[in-house]
Amino acid sequence: MFTHELPDHVVCDESDLRGLRSERVELLAVGGGLACFSLIDLLRVCGVPTSALAVLGRSVDPAENFRRLALHSGIGPNDRLRSDSAARVDNVWGFPGYALSEARSRRRLRPLGTVLGEPLISEYYTPRAGAVYAGIAREAARIGWARMHRRGLAHAVRPHVDGDLVVFAADADGDPVALRARYVHLGLGHAGLGLSAPLRDYREHVDASERVVHGYEAHEHVYRRLRTRGGTAVVTGAGITAARVVERLLSERGPGPEPLRVVHVVRPNPTRRAAVATAGDPWRRQAFSFPKSAAGGPLAWRIATCTQPAERAALLAAAGAASAPVRREWSSQLADARQEGSYRPVVGTVTTTDPSADGRARVRIATDGGIFEVCADAVIECTGLHPDPRSHPLIDDLLTTGLARTNASGRLAVDESFEVREARLGAGRLYATGALTAGNALGPVDSFWGLQAAAVRVVDDLARLGFTERLGVRRSTRAWLRWVLGNPP
Amino acid sequence: MTLTLRGRLETRLLLGMFIGLPCGVCVACAWRWGTEPAKAASPACFAVLVMIVLGLCWEPVYHAISTARPDQDWPALFALCAIAIEAVPLWFVLHGLGWNGGGEPLGCFLASVGAAGAAMWLVAQGPLRVLLLRWRLTGGQCIGCWWDTGRHGK
Numbered sequence: 001m002f003t004h005e006l007p008d009h010v011v012c013d014e015s016d017l018r019g020l021r022s023e024r025v026e027l028l029a030v031g032g033g034l035a036c037f038s039l040i041d042l043l044r045v046c047g048v049p050t051s052a053l054a055v056l057g058r059s060v061d062p063a064e065n066f067r068r069l070a071l072h073s074g075i076g077p078n079d080r081l082r083s084d085s086a087a088r089v090d091n092v093w094g095f096p097g098y099a100l101s102e103a104r105s106r107r108r109l110r111p112l113g114t115v116l117g118e119p120l121i122s123e124y125y126t127p128r129a130g131a132v133y134a135g136i137a138r139e140a141a142r143i144g145w146a147r148m149h150r151r152g153l154a155h156a157v158r159p160h161v162d163g164d165l166v167v168f169a170a171d172a173d174g175d176p177v178a179l180r181a182r183y184v185h186l187g188l189g190h191a192g193l194g195l196s197a198p199l200r201d202y203r204e205h206v207d208a209s210e211r212v213v214h215g216y217e218a219h220e221h222v223y224r225r226l227r228t229r230g231g232t233a234v235v236t237g238a239g240i241t242a243a244r245v246v247e248r249l250l251s252e253r254g255p256g257p258e259p260l261r262v263v264h265v266v267r268p269n270p271t272r273r274a275a276v277a278t279a280g281d282p283w284r285r286q287a288f289s290f291p292k293s294a295a296g297g298p299l300a301w302r303i304a305t306c307t308q309p310a311e312r313a314a315l316l317a318a319a320g321a322a323s324a325p326v327r328r329e330w331s332s333q334l335a336d337a338r339q340e341g342s343y344r345p346v347v348g349t350v351t352t353t354d355p356s357a358d359g360r361a362r363v364r365i366a367t368d369g370g371i372f373e374v375c376a377d378a379v380i381e382c383t384g385l386h387p388d389p390r391s392h393p394l395i396d397d398l399l400t401t402g403l404a405r406t407n408a409s410g411r412l413a414v415d416e417s418f419e420v421r422e423a424r425l426g427a428g429r430l431y432a433t434g435a436l437t438a439g440n441a442l443g444p445v446d447s448f449w450g451l452q453a454a455a456v457r458v459v460d461d462l463a464r465l466g467f468t469e470r471l472g473v474r475r476s477t478r479a480w481l482r483w484v485l486g487n488p489p
Numbered sequence: 490m491t492l493t494l495r496g497r498l499e500t501r502l503l504l505g506m507f508i509g510l511p512c513g514v515c516v517a518c519a520w521r522w523g524t525e526p527a528k529a530a531s532p533a534c535f536a537v538l539v540m541i542v543l544g545l546c547w548e549p550v551y552h553a554i555s556t557a558r559p560d561q562d563w564p565a566l567f568a569l570c571a572i573a574i575e576a577v578p579l580w581f582v583l584h585g586l587g588w589n590g591g592g593e594p595l596g597c598f599l600a601s602v603g604a605a606g607a608a609m610w611l612v613a614q615g616p617l618r619v620l621l622l623r624w625r626l627t628g629g630q631c632i633g634c635w636w637d638t639g640r641h642g643k
Contacts, residue, residue: 086490086618086625094625095615116565286560293561296628297491453626460634471622480619 004168004176010401011425012158012166020178021171023150025054026467028167028181030154030394032057033065034089035187035434037136037145038451042092042459044143044489045479046468055149056169056179062145063136065189069216070129073382074244077130082240082288082325084295085115085125087448089132090139092455093480098127101135123327124287142488152177156397157184163426183462186412186420186432189446191391193217194384196236202353202361202379211361212353215241215382222378223252230258231377234363236265236350238272238282239322240289242382247330249380250337262337263374264345265365272347273368280338282345286323294319294443296453304416304441309408313439316409320443322384346372353379387411389436398423403430409439416441417461418454429465431458490613491555491562496629497548503631504609504617505541513537513605520600521591532591533601539586540579540602547575565614572606 007016027043029036036055043053059065075081085097096104099111114125140146151172160166160180167179193214195203202212213219215237226233226249233249235242246262253260266272266282276282293299299319306312324330337343348367356362356375363379365372389395389412398404398412403423407413414437415421423430433454435446442457444450463470471479482489492500517533518526551571555563580598590597618625623634 093618093622095618097615100615116569118564119560119562120564120566291560291562293491293555295491296496296626298493298556298561298628299491301493301628456623456626473620476622477619 006156006168006397007158010158010403011161013161016158017166017178020168020176022178022180023054024164024180026052026181027054027183027185027462028165028179029053029055029185029187030057030157030167030169031187031189031434032059032062032149033187033189033434034062034136034448035189035446035451035454036185037062037140038089038092038455039185039187039431039433039458040145040148041090041139041143042452042455042471043462043468045092045483046459046463046471046475047479047489048468050144050147053148054179054181055145056152056154056167057149058151058153060146060149060151061137062140063133067129067133069385072216072218073241074248075129077128077133079129080126081129081132083126083132083448084288084292085111085127087295087452088135089448089451090135091483092452093476093483094449094452095480098131098135099125102127102131105131119287119326124325126325138486139483142483142486144488150179154179154394156394157186157403157423157430158401159403159423159425159428161426163428165423165428165430182427183429183431183467185458186394186430186436187434188392188394188432188436190385190435191388191395192386194386195381196350196383198350198353198363199236199379199381202355206355207361211377212379213381215245215380216385219378219380222380223248226260226378227252227254229377230254230260231360232261232263232374233378233380234263234265234350234361234374234376235380235382237322237382237384238266238284238324239382239384240324241384242322243283243324243330245380245382246343247333250333250343253337253342260342262343263363263376264343265350265363266345266347267349268347268368276345276347280345281334282347283334284321284323285326287326288444289323289447290320290444295447295449300443303443313408316439316443320438348372385435387438392436395436407439411438411440412436414440417457419458419461429461431461433458490565490625491560491628492552493628493630494549494552496624496627496631497552498545499631500613500617500624500629501544501548502541504612505537505544505605508612509541509605509609510534510537512608513540513601516604517597517601520596521593524591528591529597532588532597535588536579536583536590536598536601537605539583539588540575540605543579543582544575547571565610568613569610572603572610576602576606 085099086094099115102111114122118124152169154169156168164180165184272282348365351366352364360375363374404420405413420430514533518529521529627634
């Protein structure tokens, strides 16, 4: 808990830091997750020493938050993530990709064949979560991540009269500290779980987390109960988490006293209505969260050069709309379940959730045909993570003090170099990457590829400011050889 | 990996000149080991140069095809097949230009054009990302990058 009183003026001076333990570095990355990891990794690859860098975060493991969310949504270390082979978060060059590394470690050519044939002959190659975590741990050790890490929680960023930026934070013991840096990077990720109002109300007033859970929360007990007793599960959402949860639920069907049924609620839109009416399938299939061309291709160019904020927001919303991966095995599982009556898609919106007479959760869904009511043994909300940047106290403070603004998509506005321009009051620079910055010049900002693409832009800007050397052909090749050999940068 | 049209043209030119040409010429010289190097190299060099020029004409076609695909992508297999597809008209164009491959047209053609195409494809699948870090982030653009052009008012 941060106990120090924040200055009531925007630009702070020494008097505001009195009584606070203070430390100064050249660049401070706030968050400590994969967005920070991508940037710090690239800076280390460019040759910036660890003494000039610091990372502020809760956990010393940069993958911890990602691993927890993945695990809760049903992706264990042996399961595959929805990510491209070349989108390698521990290797800024994307070469060798995860497929080549897997082929080498397993001494099998199959991963390479999959990459060669994707998506025509084979489905897209996707890396195992465990391999991704192992790569991150290896790279973190190589770049000296632990030496740069400071355990704590940031609460506010303010410019200092001498040009630096000051991050007011609480350290591991909860004591207030002031971390000063010329350059500050925010990689805070999502603010929390996005639970819809009816389900939030139910949890607050009826049942804390037994029947109504979020897909990113621990909810193994739900599967256990449904496996042994059967019953009805309501799943809301149409993205990768919902797909994963539906797949898991359908695979839990067994000889219970009651058959396991899944009612899948998707928000209405014309495409979904037509898809459910004709094929009974509400899923929008797409290999990755954005089309491939949003990662550097023609769509990326269109997004980057779109000058109208509303038009860009619409373009991004359409390209990044909730989708499920193209997987033949899962599609046939869905088709079988639909035929058996175990899977029922409903296009509508959950309006209320209250307890039924038999102790279950009565979910009312407003559909085109009227109110559809389900008595559910479990409700799993998979509508994503909290998108409102104001949910972060630090971002809320930035927005309140006018040091940042939101873009047309309601996220943090940044320029082409991922700089928060409103915070540029002196020589200090404030950057932000990751999920916070959706709706700007880059589409898939919270994908592995997007984190690295954003990091390259930030580092190029820092190179222009003279903080580091630009990674040209020779420097890049030398740095890559060090990576291959496992030598520190 | 998806490329913009500009990225395609720049990549084709860069890979052709720095990878395809030396590889094609070296393999052709090795294939005709014992022949005077200049005699072996010049027809190979000419064939690869024509391949690069024709390739620049093919790229807008590939770009149109990729734009029509759902993900607007260009799978690695397409890029590999393109080498074989391009070889057929290239053969006729070379003949039309009076090229005889130093007396052994088919062998010289396969050695130079095949080696050049394969090397270009292989390098584009990975090593190029090491040399040009921003290449995969800018749709294959090799010169400058989107965020360095100043067009967005930085």
